[in-house]
Amino acid sequence: MKKAMTGAAMVVQALKDQGVEVVFGYPGGAVLPIYDEIFQQNEIRHVLVRHEQAAVHAAEGYARSTGKVGVCLVTSGPGATNAVTGLTDALMDSIPIVVLTGQVPTFAIGTDAFQEADTVGITRPCTKHNWLVKDTDELSATLHQAFHVALSGRPGPVLVDIPKDVQFADGKYTPKQKVNTSHYQPRQNGDPDTIADLAEAMARAERPVFYTGGGVINSGPRASALLRELAELTGFPVTSTLMGLGAYPASGKQWLGMLGMHGLYEANLAMHGCDLMINIGARFDDRITGRIQSFSPNSVKAHIDIDPSSINKVVRVDMPIIGDVTHVLEQLIAVWKDRGLKPNHEGLAKWWKKIDEWRKVDCLKFDQKGSVIKPQYALKRLEELTKGHDRYITTEVGQHQMWAAQYLNFEDPNRWMTSGGLGTMGYGFPASVGVQMAHPDALVINVAGEASWLMNMQELGTAMQFRLPVKQFILNNERLGMVRQWQELLHGERYSHSWSESLPDFVKLAEAFGAKGIQCSDPADLDDAIMEMINHDGPVVFDCLVEKHENCFPMIPSGEPHNKMLLGQASTKDAIGKKGAVMV
Amino acid sequence: MSPLKIKKGTSRHSAYDLRDPHSDVIESHTLAVVVDNEAGVLARVIGLFSGRGYNIDSLTVAEIDHTGHRSRITIVTRGTPAVIEQIKAQLGRIVPVHEVHDLTVEGPSVERELALFKVAGTGDKRVEALRLADIFRANVVDSTLGSFVFEITGTPEKIDAFAELMRPLGLAEVARTGVAALGRGIVEG
Ligand SMILES: Cc1ncc(C[n+]2csc(CCOP(=O)(O)OP(=O)(O)O)c2C)c(N)n1
Numbered sequence: 072m073k074k075a076m077t078g079a080a081m082v083v084q085a086l087k088d089q090g091v092e093v094v095f096g097y098p099g100g101a102v103l104p105i106y107d108e109i110f111q112q113n114e115i116r117h118v119l120v121r122h123e124q125a126a127v128h129a130a131e132g133y134a135r136s137t138g139k140v141g142v143c144l145v146t147s148g149p150g151a152t153n154a155v156t157g158l159t160d161a162l163m164d165s166i167p168i169v170v171l172t173g174q175v176p177t178f179a180i181g182t183d184a185f186q187e188a189d190t191v192g193i194t195r196p197c198t199k200h201n202w203l204v205k206d207t208d209e210l211s212a213t214l215h216q217a218f219h220v221a222l223s224g225r226p227g228p229v230l231v232d233i234p235k236d237v238q239f240a241d242g243k244y245t246p247k248q249k250v251n252t253s254h255y256q257p258r259q260n261g262d263p264d265t266i267a268d269l270a271e272a273m274a275r276a277e278r279p280v281f282y283t284g285g286g287v288i289n290s291g292p293r294a295s296a297l298l299r300e301l302a303e304l305t306g307f308p309v310t311s312t313l314m315g316l317g318a319y320p321a322s323g324k325q326w327l328g329m330l331g332m333h334g335l336y337e338a339n340l341a342m343h344g345c346d347l348m349i350n351i352g353a354r355f356d357d358r359i360t361g362r363i364q365s366f367s368p369n370s371v372k373a374h375i376d377i378d379p380s381s382i383n384k385v386v387r388v389d390m391p392i393i394g395d396v397t398h399v400l401e402q403l404i405a406v407w408k409d410r411g412l413k414p415n416h417e418g419l420a421k422w423w424k425k426i427d428e429w430r431k432v433d434c435l436k437f438d439q440k441g442s443v444i445k446p447q448y449a450l451k452r453l454e455e456l457t458k459g460h461d462r463y464i465t466t467e468v469g470q471h472q473m474w475a476a477q478y479l480n481f482e483d484p485n486r487w488m489t490s491g492g493l494g495t496m497g498y499g500f501p502a503s504v505g506v507q508m509a510h511p512d513a514l515v516i517n518v519a520g521e522a523s524w525l526m527n528m529q530e531l532g533t534a535m536q537f538r539l540p541v542k543q544f545i546l547n548n549e550r551l552g553m554v555r556q557w558q559e560l561l562h563g564e565r566y567s568h569s570w571s572e573s574l575p576d577f578v579k580l581a582e583a584f585g586a587k588g589i590q591c592s593d594p595a596d597l598d599d600a601i602m603e604m605i606n607h608d609g610p611v612v613f614d615c616l617v618e619k620h621e622n623c624f625p626m627i628p629s630g631e632p633h634n635k636m637l638l639g640q641a642s643t644k645d646a647i648g649k650k651g652a653v654m655v
Numbered sequence: 656m657s658p659l660k661i662k663k664g665t666s667r668h669s670a671y672d673l674r675d676p677h678s679d680v681i682e683s684h685t686l687a688v689v690v691d692n693e694a695g696v697l698a699r700v701i702g703l704f705s706g707r708g709y710n711i712d713s714l715t716v717a718e719i720d721h722t723g724h725r726s727r728i729t730i731v732t733r734g735t736p737a738v739i740e741q742i743k744a745q746l747g748r749i750v751p752v753h754e755v756h757d758l759t760v761e762g763p764s765v766e767r768e769l770a771l772f773k774v775a776g777t778g779d780k781r782v783e784a785l786r787l788a789d790i791f792r793a794n795v796v797d798s799t800l801g802s803f804v805f806e807i808t809g810t811p812e813k814i815d816a817f818a819e820l821m822r823p824l825g826l827a828e829v830a831r832t833g834v835a836a837l838g839r840g841i842v843e844g
């Protein structure tokens with residue numbers, strides 16, 4: 072006989088069975104029975120965030136830095152609607168999270184009851200899948216399914232909506248092992264014939280490039296190891312999207328740096344001029360391709376992706392390979408070795424010569440002169456002073472995010488957490504909280520802009536309460552810098568509402584929460600100030616006052632191809648045509 | 656041919672094997688989607704079409720397996736070959752979707768739609784309506800002294816043609832079910 076259990080007890084039991092250690096949440100009327108169960112146990116830790124959006128971003132940070140599923144628990148109505156931005160963010164970046172929402176009792180659904188919202192309706196387009204559970208007997212099986220769906224195939228957010236009467240009622244608990252998940256089993260291995268075609272093409276290619284993305288990270292650490300092996304075997308150059316940084320080490324000699332709108336000159340020109348593009352777990356996002364019609368016009372393209380709908384969605388490819396990156400790279404390496412394939416050394420030597428010429432442009436160079444800190448300089452120093460540490464970086468969204476991607480080096484996967492697809496200001500601080508929960512002894516730094524940071528600054532309370540020594544490294548330009556940059560380039564320097572007016576005194580703000588605040592404005596003081604931040608055992612808000620009008624380069628203006636990159640301020644005049652101006 | 660000896664766009668594994676992938680020609684396709692009959696599944700399918708800007712010309716749905724709780728959704732949609740491929744891939748991503756069939760490319764198929772027509776009129780018009788209904792093998796399912804309700808099944812084109820003929824004869828109301836379709840012949844595998 073199975074033990075009868077309340078729905079609320081089942082929730083906690085199911086989380087334990089799934090190996091969940093941390094839940095990020097916020098209580099309310101519709102989840103009180105579950106909170107009561109959480110109160111009566113010690114295995115699962117609950118982190119009380121200060122806003123439900125932050126709960127989801129924290130769960131994302133937790134998931135991205137561990138490879139495990141991140142879990143949130145929020146109440147009905149406003150709790151659920153506050154979670155929507157986080158869900159959409161996780162959907163766009165393929166992050167596995169499970170969000171549990173309370174719902175009004177089943178008999179009240181549809182009556183506009185207090186704090187009722189059509190949660191499954193609202194979140195249907197921003198989850199991979201969602202469920203409304205109306206029967207306590209089905210609750211545990213649904214929860215186990217939810218974890219399976221979140222993590223299988225292309226990962227993503229799922230939501231389980233649990234009415235309050237379902238939480239109170241008794242029902243049968245179905246253990247994890249007994250749940251049938253056979254229907255949803257995305258394919259893992261790629262088509263062997265296409266993989267063999269790709270291997271042969273790789274042996275002939277004269278100007279190949281690996282274009283890697285978040286799929287390599289999501290596939291697990293083994294995928295990154297295999298990518299490194301394949302790079303070693305072939306000697307091909309490697310570039311990556313914003314999402315894929317760390318899969319191939321920044322110190323690797325074949326590393327070209329990030330590609331895309333603010334990617335490196337050598338990376339983008341290699342993409343433009345290659346004859347064989349090997350896309351591994353990236354999705355030809357518009358930040359990468361620029362103008363589609365002129366995107367890498369002369370290359371044969373292979374695309375490895377676990378999601379069939381990514382294939383041919385925006386760029387038509389010649390060798391589509393549907394499968395998990397780890398499996399496909401194993402297959403590809405096996406074919407390469409079995410057939411005794413060798414790269415085209417002659418062609419490659421010429422290709423690397425060309426790439427080295429592009430590298431000489433030194434597209435990330437900047438001048439740190441005078442008494443004002445350049446944001447690039449701040450990040451260079453941060454990199455230098457933190458690189459030996461067990462370090463995790465999160466970011467907010469804007470110029471600082473792009474500079475962080477350009478100037479910080481990532482040697483390993485799961486060390487870089489940024490909102491790529493949705494570009495969510497307010498992501499970085501709560502994400503850093505989630506990362507620090509997973510890695511209590513690590514150095515976790517959120518590289519922030521002052522405007523983004525204010526969007527979820529209430530999480531200072533969470534960081535203090537749970538003794539999470541997260542470092543908030545704010546590049547304060549007193550501007551919505553990225554918006555200002557676009558206004559300068561596209562809207563005749565009419566800076567409509569892109570000032571950060573009435574900013575708080577960040578040091579006092581930190582102190583008001585009991586945290587440490589540091590302000591730095593002089594380049595000469597920067598190193599000491601950063602060291603003070605690193606050495607402080609507790610949350611730090613670092614207000615780094617930087618040059619206010621610095622623009623982020625290189626930049627491919629919207630609507631332009633890769634070879635029309637702007638390298639610096641001098642090249643910006645009339646760079647963006649009317650057509651480009653309508654693009655985002 | 657590219658220098659890599661791969662004829663571009665013609666990989667034998669390409670999703671576009673059969674048709675020109677660059678074609679701008681708008682094609683009409685009939686898709687059969689087998690789904691778990693669970694709450695919200697139709698909203699997921701329809702939401703996909705509206706959210707991603709695809710067309711729905713007609714849509715029918717009903718449970719086809721009461722013990723397995725499976726429903727079959729038949730969708731008639733329009734788009735370029737690339738868009739049609741994308742629609743199928745996106746449908747395949749929905750968790751409760753089990754099968755996606757493109758009846759338009761998977762071989763010969765039969766398509767049928769059922770419609771009800773209310774035609775009001777007296778005298779010659781009434782007689783003519785009845786005569787045409789007979790030619791179209793439409794059944795009279797309701798009659799009053801001043802009106803008929805005809806039931807007709809056939810291809811959407813046949814029903815369109817019948818509607819055209821009824822219009823001058825006093826067509827008052829129409830209800831159409833949308834297309835149901837099946838591939839012809841014996842099921843493989
Ligand atoms: C929630 C949200 N609202 C608006 C935007 C549009 N946006 C992109 S960058 C940016 C400015 C960010 O300013 P700040 O955080 O100070 O970063 P900076 O660019 O100055 O480094 C804005 C408003 C966004 N990405 N997210």
Ligand SMILES: [Mg+2]
Pocket residue numbers: 469520521522546547548549550551552
């Ligand atoms: Mg700013």
